[in-house]
Amino acid sequence: MIEKLYARLAGLASKTGDVAEGVRELARQPSRVVGARELLFRPGAPAAGLFFITAGIACRYDLLSDGRRQITQFLLPGDLFGVRTCIDARFDHHVESLTALEISSLTPPILDELRTRAPCFIDALWSARQQEQAVFREWLINVGQRSAIERVAHLFCELFTRLQAAGLTIETCCMLPLTQIEIAHAVALTPVHVNRTLMELSRRGWLTFRRGVLDIRAFATLADIAGFDAGYLESPRPDKAQARLANRLRGTLHLPGPCVSSPAIEAAATLRD
Amino acid sequence: MIEKLYARLAGLASKTGDVAEGVRELARQPSRVVGARELLFRPGAPAAGLFFITAGIACRYDLLSDGRRQITQFLLPGDLFGVRTCIDARFDHHVESLTALEISSLTPPILDELRTRAPCFIDALWSARQQEQAVFREWLINVGQRSAIERVAHLFCELFTRLQAAGLTIETCCMLPLTQIEIAHAVALTPVHVNRTLMELSRRGWLTFRRGVLDIRAFATLADIAGFDAGYLESPRPDKAQARLANRLRGTLHLPGPCVSSPAIEAAATLRD
DNA sequence: CGTAGCCTTGACCGCCCTCAAATTATGTGG
DNA sequence: CCACATAATTTGAGGGCGGTCAAGGCTACG
Numbered sequence A, B: 001m002i003e004k005l006y007a008r009l010a011g012l013a014s015k016t017g018d019v020a021e022g023v024r025e026l027a028r029q030p031s032r033v034v035g036a037r038e039l040l041f042r043p044g045a046p047a048a049g050l051f052f053i054t055a056g057i058a059c060r061y062d063l064l065s066d067g068r069r070q071i072t073q074f075l076l077p078g079d080l081f082g083v084r085t086c087i088d089a090r091f092d093h094h095v096e097s098l099t100a101l102e103i104s105s106l107t108p109p110i111l112d113e114l115r116t117r118a119p120c121f122i123d124a125l126w127s128a129r130q131q132e133q134a135v136f137r138e139w140l141i142n143v144g145q146r147s148a149i150e151r152v153a154h155l156f157c158e159l160f161t162r163l164q165a166a167g168l169t170i171e172t173c174c175m176l177p178l179t180q181i182e183i184a185h186a187v188a189l190t191p192v193h194v195n196r197t198l199m200e201l202s203r204r205g206w207l208t209f210r211r212g213v214l215d216i217r218a219f220a221t222l223a224d225i226a227g228f229d230a231g232y233l234e235s236p237r238p239d240k241a242q243a244r245l246a247n248r249l250r251g252t253l254h255l256p257g258p259c260v261s262s263p264a265i266e267a268a269a270t271l272r273d
Numbered sequence C: 001c002g003t004a005g006c007c008t009t010g011a012c013c014g015c016c017c018t019c020a021a022a023t024t025a026t027g028t029g030g
Numbered sequence D: 001c002c003a004c005a006t007a008a009t010t011t012g013a014g015g016g017c018g019g020t021c022a023a024g025g026c027t028a029c030g
Helices: A002-010 A016-028 A108-117 A119-145 A148-165 A180-187 A191-203 A219-226 A240-253 A263-269 B002-010 B016-028 B108-117 B119-145 B148-165 B180-187 B191-203 B219-226 B240-253 B263-269
Strands: A032-034 A039-041 A050-055 A058-063 A069-075 A094-097 A101-106 A173-175 A207-210 A213-216 B032-034 B039-041 B050-055 B058-063 B069-075 B094-097 B101-106 B173-175 B207-210 B213-216
Touching: A002 A016, A002 A050, A002 A119, A016 A101, A016 A108, A016 A119, A058 A180, A069 A119, A069 A180, A069 B119, A101 A108, A108 A119, A119 A148, A119 A180, A119 B069, A119 B119, A148 A173, A148 A180, A148 A191, A148 A213, A148 A219, A180 A191, A191 A207, B002 B016, B002 B050, B002 B119, B016 B101, B016 B108, B016 B119, B058 B180, B069 B119, B069 B180, B101 B108, B108 B119, B119 B148, B119 B180, B148 B173, B148 B180, B148 B191, B148 B213, B148 B219, B180 B191, B191 B207
Parallel strands: none
Antiparallel strands: A032 A101, A039 A094, A050 A101, A058 A069, A058 A094, A173 A213, A207 A213, B032 B101, B039 B094, B050 B101, B058 B069, B058 B094, B173 B213, B207 B213
16 A cells, blocks of 8 residues: 555655655554544644555544534545644544554654655655645535535545555445445435435446445446546646656565554455455 | 735744745735736646735636536635646636736746745745645535525635735625625525525624625624634634734835735725725 | 626425434344 | 344435526616
8 A cells, every 4th residue: 555655646746766765764654553433533633743544444524513514535545644744733623434444654753854854755745635625626516516416426436436546446346334324424415315316326227335335337427427537536647657667666665564464454455355 | 915924824834034035035026917807727727836816806616517616715815826836737727816816926946946945935835725725624514514594604704704814804894896606606506595695694684795895794693603613714823922923023024015006906905995 | 878797586396304214234242 | 143222224205495497677887
């Protein structure tokens, strides 16, 4: 998974050497394991430091005073969060694991040190965070402008595409351990109506979603009716040359093997079992 | 307006000297004037460079293939946009002026040079962009979870608060040259229903909105029913000490006077006429 | 004075919400 | 391995918020 991060960040920075340095440092850190459905951060918690998800799925969400909840982002393997190097940064939202998670992190002191040792790595981090904004905007459009069936279809297209980029799909399937309630909170519909929508999507033969396994039978039609265009997920320059460079450098990273291993994590990370 | 930028960025950086340097450089640049309702950038346009709005209001929006439009952000005096120093950055959305605009900018070469001369200025820029994310999230919640009256109330609370921070309010009033159509596209309602909602808000005596002038009669109640909490707009550390520092340094900035002046701009920028 | 765009209002309709209950997973302790 | 509790899914009936369509009025601007 960490090579995927390297490939992604390398596309955002001018000096890939710096990026390799930073990624290597991240790989050197011990990884932490959290159980499913645990609250990782609550609003007000210090947000200094960089967190990297090696395996599992988490989400960010906001709570309204009357209990309404809006999930604002799903964090998949390969995603970063918590990067706020500025003074006294704090979370203003919740971060919760949906499955068991494996997380690596860089502490503020290490980040500070990397700032001088590998400045382009820090730049790449900022750029990566900046890219998220495109996803946020797409979610706003989703919730604001699209019908129920379009919203759910669009969410699934996005998640499938992102999981595919992380190498976590098999054929037309992927593990997507979300409840219909969580989907509802993400696309701003009632769980009841999400259910009806899923039924409809399934009845039309476009996808099935049962017990946390998503099988997209007709991605093209789905993407079409949802108005999904994968462009917003990609790096500004998914250059062939850069991809080759990444491949070539991958061997030089000297990545350590997995630090921990638990059945839950493995189950969460892949479909291979 | 440029002192406001300085005060804001100084709160985000560790070295205020660097920030002063960058802001001074920005002030040194010639400013550009654009008319109302002009398309500044379209998707695919190169986004390298930093733009700073001195006067006027603009917006970002996304277009769906069938013509549906979602406004994703309003850009007010004191706001930045377009900061993407990474390679080959391009806009993936539209930026359009709503009123006449006065804009300063830093070109990529100047930004590159500032990167070494005033690194903390660049950091502060990134942090500022990062702060926007909180606003984006709040919009998603607005559109996803709130009723029509709550949405409109929340949007007005946000815009009024931001204009107040920019010193562009007088008592309970501010100029807000938006059509009901634009409000509709921002809060994801039909223009017709925005109209009914405005009527209702006015009938309840909470605000009036006519001919681009917003008068909030009951901010507290409005904020209450909208669930508006200004916290997400503020810097992580709106420190008293830092504010004093900003005040003290303001005199040392040697800001040039306004480079241009047009009736439209003055009208757009203030209510004083 | 005419035209174009925006605002306003009314009637009607449909998508999605609400409430409620039945059914099916999931998990826990006996 | 089964009994039980809890949570998630499924399905139905009815209602309301906000959308759609349409027409008339207002304002700005040439």
